[in-house]
Amino acid sequence: MNASEKTAIIALVANLLAEHLEEEQLVAAASILTQLGTTLGFLAAQRAFDTTGRTGVGVATPSEPAQTPSFQAPTETPPSQGSAPSQRNPGSPAASSATGR
Secondary structure: OOHHHHHHHHHHHHHHHHHHOOHHHHHHHHHHHHHHHHHHHHHHHHHHHHHHOOOOOOOOOOOOOOOOOOOOOOOOOOOOOOOOOOOOOOOOHHHHHHHOO
């Protein structure tokens, strides 16, 4: 079963539950399933940690070097000419006129 088939089955089950449950029951079911998913995710992470001794990317075990995360923080681009004033410095005259102060 591929990912789209799993997604379709989950959507089908959700729609069937929504058709047959009262509002309170639907909210309770959503809450229970959310808690179940969160707990299963935690247990899977704990099991992986217990098996490998690693908590994630960038954590080194004694036998291997540390890894560098593969993501980069977004960089700010300066505002272009004629764009709205920056809201970063609310005390500036440009920000004051934009907010009506």
